[in-house]
Amino acid sequence: MEPKQQKSNLCLPIGRNSKRGFGIAEVLVSAAVLGFMVVALNKLQTSNHDTFLRIRGRDGAVELAQNVLDSLNSVGAASIASKADGDTTYPLDSITRRWERGLGGYATIRYARQITVAKTDDFEAASHSNYEDASHIYAKQVNVRVSWSFKGSNQSINVSGVIR
Structure with missing residues (x-):
């Protein structure tokens, strides 16, 4: 007598309750997980887009300042009016910049600029003699403030320099 060969049942369904394919519960769970992933990726893309526009707005402000x-460097310190005893502030005309959005359309940002010339005490060379007193302002400290609005919040940067 020959021994009976037994078949391996590792991959075959066993019993009456075994089924082939996916049930409705598995399909619904898979669809829900896939839906959450799509929503999360969309939110991530929108967040990255807003961050990109915020950085572009800041870079535009730095460029304007x-x-x-x-x-001011090209005209020199002598051409910039200032006071010896206090800061002098000059508002400049606002400038509008427009950038193409990655998702279509354009982003328009209006920049307001303001120059503040610091008091000149720190940059004054004085000499005294028996005959006369002489003083000369050899440099002026200038602060340029650029402000703009992004998504309802006010943004601003300050760039300072010494003009000779």
């Missing part, structure tokens, strides 16, 4: 400082 640096342009003002460069312009």
Whole structure:
């Protein structure tokens, strides 16, 4: 007599309650998990887009402030009106910049600029003799403030420099 060969039942369903394929519960759970993942990825993309626009707005403000400082450097300290006893503030015209959004459309940001020239006591060279007193302002400290609004909150930067 030959021994009977037994088949391995490791991968085959056993019993009456075994089933093939996925049941409705598994399909619904899979759909819910997939839906949550899609919502999370969409939220992440929107958050990244807002961060990108915030950084672009800040970079635009720094560029505008640096342009003002460069312009003041080109005219020199003697051309900038200031007071010896206090700060002098000059508002400048606002500038609007427009950037293309990654998701379509444009982002428009209006920048308000203001120059503050610090009092000149720290940058004054004075000499005294028996015949006359002479003083000369050789530099001026300038602070450029650029402010703008992003999503309802006010943003601002300050860039300072010494103009000779």
